Amino acid sequence: MVSNTPAETPRRDDAANWATPSAALRVGEMPEGALNLNVAGRRLVGPIQGFGQLWQKTYRVRLGGAVTPADVIREWKANYASYWPAGNHFYAPVSGLEPGDVAVINASSLGGVQLSTGIRVIYADDESFSFMNAEGHPAAGMITFSAMGDDAGVCAQVQALIRANDPFYDLLLPLYGHRVEDEMWTKTLAALAAHFGAPADVVTERVLVDRRRNWSEAKNVWRNAAIRSGFYMFGAPIRWVRRRSARAKG
Amino acid sequence: MTTATTTTTADRIDEWTIVIRVRGDVTAASEQPLMAAYSQAGDKTRAIVLDFTGLDYMNSGGIGLLVTLLVRANRQKQKLLACGLNEHYKQIFELTRLDEAIGIHDSEAAAVAAAKA
Numbered sequence: 001m002v003s004n005t006p007a008e009t010p011r012r013d014d015a016a017n018w019a020t021p022s023a024a025l026r027v028g029e030m031p032e033g034a035l036n037l038n039v040a041g042r043r044l045v046g047p048i049q050g051f052g053q054l055w056q057k058t059y060r061v062r063l064g065g066a067v068t069p070a071d072v073i074r075e076w077k078a079n080y081a082s083y084w085p086a087g088n089h090f091y092a093p094v095s096g097l098e099p100g101d102v103a104v105i106n107a108s109s110l111g112g113v114q115l116s117t118g119i120r121v122i123y124a125d126d127e128s129f130s131f132m133n134a135e136g137h138p139a140a141g142m143i144t145f146s147a148m149g150d151d152a153g154v155c156a157q158v159q160a161l162i163r164a165n166d167p168f169y170d171l172l173l174p175l176y177g178h179r180v181e182d183e184m185w186t187k188t189l190a191a192l193a194a195h196f197g198a199p200a201d202v203v204t205e206r207v208l209v210d211r212r213r214n215w216s217e218a219k220n221v222w223r224n225a226a227i228r229s230g231f232y233m234f235g236a237p238i239r240w241v242r243r244r245s246a247r248a249k250g
Numbered sequence: 251m252t253t254a255t256t257t258t259t260a261d262r263i264d265e266w267t268i269v270i271r272v273r274g275d276v277t278a279a280s281e282q283p284l285m286a287a288y289s290q291a292g293d294k295t296r297a298i299v300l301d302f303t304g305l306d307y308m309n310s311g312g313i314g315l316l317v318t319l320l321v322r323a324n325r326q327k328q329k330l331l332a333c334g335l336n337e338h339y340k341q342i343f344e345l346t347r348l349d350e351a352i353g354i355h356d357s358e359a360a361a362v363a364a365a366k367a
Contacts (some may be wrong), residue, residue, distance in 0.1 A: 012275070012307040015338055021345040046347045047317045054321060056314075122345055123310040130310035132346065142317075142346070144310050161314045210321040 017125045019100035025120060025134055027102055034091045035106050037232055038225040039118030042135040050140025050163030051217040052170035054210035059158045059185040060203045063196045069127045069147035072156050076145060076192060077129060083195075085187040097121050097129055105137075109226055110176065113233055117225040119143075133165075136225035138177060140165040140217075156192055158185045161209070166220035168227065170213070178206075256280035257304075258287035266296040267365050269358060273304030278311030281318075288319060291328065297365030298323055301358055303334030313346050320351055329353070333361040 027040045047054055063072060076083070077097045081090040092103040101121045109115040117138075119131040128146035133139055141162030148155055160181070164170035169177060182204060190200030221227075257273040270287045272280075291298055300316075323330045331353045335343065343349040355361035 014307050014309060017309065018338075018342055019345060021341055044345075044347065048320070048351045049347055054317075056318075125309065128309065128311070142310060142314060144314070146311075159314075161317060209318060210325070212325075 014125075017099060017123055019120060019122045022100075025102050025118060027104060027118070028093050030091050030104060034089070034104055035114055035116040035229070035232075036091075036104050037116035038136045038223070038228055039102065039104050039116070039134050042118070042223070044120055044122070044132040045135050045137065045140035045165060045220070046132055047141040047161050047163055049214075049217060049220075051166050051214050051220055052164030052173060053208060053213060054141075054161070054163050056207045056209050057160045057162070057181065057185075058205040058207075059182075059189055060155050060205075061157075061189040061193045061198065061201060062152065063147075063154045063156055063193060063198045065153035067154055067196055069149055069154055072147035072154060072192075072196070073127055073129065073145075075195065076147075076156070077124070083188045083191040085184060085191075088184070097124060099124050109229070110172070111230070113226060113230045115226050116229045116232075133162075134225075135165075135220070136223040136228065137165055138169045138226065139163065139181075140220070156189060158189065160185075163210075163214070165217075166224055167218050168221050168224055256283045258283045260287040260290040262290075263299075263362055265294055267299065267362055268295055268297075269299045269301050269362070271301040271304065274306055276305060276308040276312035276315065278309075278315060280312060281315055284315060284319060288322065291326075293326075295326075295328060297329040297331060297362075299358060299361040299365060300330065300332045300352075301334045301361075302332060302339060305335070305339060308339065308342065313342070313348065316348060316352070320348075329365055331355060331361045331365055333358050 024041045025039055030036045084090055087108040089106040090103055093101050099121055104118045107115045117136055118134040122132045123130040128144055130142055130144040132142050139162035143160040146157050164173050186202045189202045193200050255274045259271045261269045268291050320330050333355045353364055355364055
């Protein structure tokens, strides 16, 4: 028998921090202008269910010593969408980011397509919160937003444990996906740092956790949100003609 | 900031199976004790049973750590199984869909039997 790191265990309760499982995602009311596709009725996909290589990507910025980790997470959760780069929209319930909440994402994508997909908040406490992505999202996995203190002050961190969801996204990852994701979280953390009056020195670390691809998950491409959003966008003129003719008949 | 406290013990059941008993917290900070216990598995081990009877607290960082452990085990062609999860933690495995890759059993005996099946 081998024992490692014996320690006193303080009793903590995590029950209120976790969402409960649900067979399919349900989307609440969305504001006018939000494109609500590819979320309702979908399941969540974790790192196990994705197709591509498994990456752990960590983005971190120092916020100084004038705030606490709980201050950072409170602000981040309350105004999460406002820290996203321009051209991307995050439509969350008005309650904020609570365990179980489902949010719709509208993001600018290749070819001018507005990608519609979503996430669910699976975990939230005073110092972190985590999302899992909906089927069809470019990445299958989890992303955790946290703040932690050390001798040098407080850091805010985004850590993604993700695979490309299907072969289509996997093909785009080296040329497009990594760059877009790096830009997304670097800009988000820079905006958060600016809010707290800290310089936008974001550190990025990328670790390949599993180089194998899950070929059994290649079928995920049928739910690809980018392809479906593209079809929806290019079908807009047809829908417009149909609405006009329906009005004329009515 | 709360410091994670994790205790792990690794018990060899037979040449092919070890049981890692996890007590306390499972968070991202549990990597060292969990991987130290996993390192006891060796090349011949074909199944690792994680006994969560003593689990008190787990956050999303802990789930990430279990995913990493699963990848390592799969790379070594080892089965990863779990036992001793209460209803709350079973639900978390279901929520995160870890239950699709880590077989969940009610008792250590059932997990060890499944490992040999």
